[in-house]
Amino acid sequence: MSHLRIQNLSHRYGLTEVLEQINLDLSAGQTLALVGPSGCGKSTLLHIVAGLLIASDGKINMTFDRVSCAFQEPRLMPWKSALDNIALGLKASRLSRSQRRHEAAQLGHRMGLSTEDLDKYPHELSGGMQSRVSLARALAIRPDLLLLDEPFSALDIGLKTELYQLLSEQTVHNKTAVFLITHDLMEAVRLSDRIMVMAAEPGRFVHELVLQTPHEERDNAWIYQTTGELMMTDAVRIGFELPAPITSARTSTASHDRSPS
Incomplete structure (x- = not known):
């Protein structure tokens, strides 16, 4: 099975460490979302995976044959x-x-x-x-790995929903792995199988959420509830500078979250 495996990756711009000890795995047919505040290195990591940058340290093993990208700016000819x-x-x-x-x-x-x-x-x-x-x-x-750097961020809600459906149909049909970068927590919950939360200075993983509910069973109520629970975790709340939650109780059994080892 095709895969992407990143081990102990770090990257620097001059003397500034922008990524530190990044480890992740992505297999065929999976959708992985990276979320985190601006400046935490999400786009830098995607550019390294795309081959547009060479990491300062670490190993990348990728066996996907066809890789394509879509960015926030359409970048059409x-x-x-x-x-x-x-x-x-x-x-x-x-x-x-x-x-x-x-x-x-x-x-x-x-x-x-x-x-x-x-x-x-x-x-x-x-x-x-x-x-x-x-x-x-x-x-x-027909990529087997699709890299998406906030391609929906400038769109209205109706168009986003329409493109989400089109993306899901295409990726399911072709068993495409998706590496998605987004600021939108609800978008990440709607589209992904796993969510990795990043913190800044330097960019690093601080939390992982594995979504166990099948995509076809994710109605709006489930998406809103799961997004709310994600927003209550300390890693997300601190990273996005959200106010402290009134309660930290968790009632949903739709997902399993953990801090990366």
């Missing part, structure tokens, strides 16, 4: 149409240009983009449509 942006990653395949465009169009339609939308250039699209194109481009190569 302005001189290409939406359709050609989606098809961009397929250039490395052996598909003909017409086949690439056909597959890109099918995926774009599943993302709620019309044929007219696909013919437009990025500056002609709304922010929500650009996000759809960006996510479709990342999914077009």
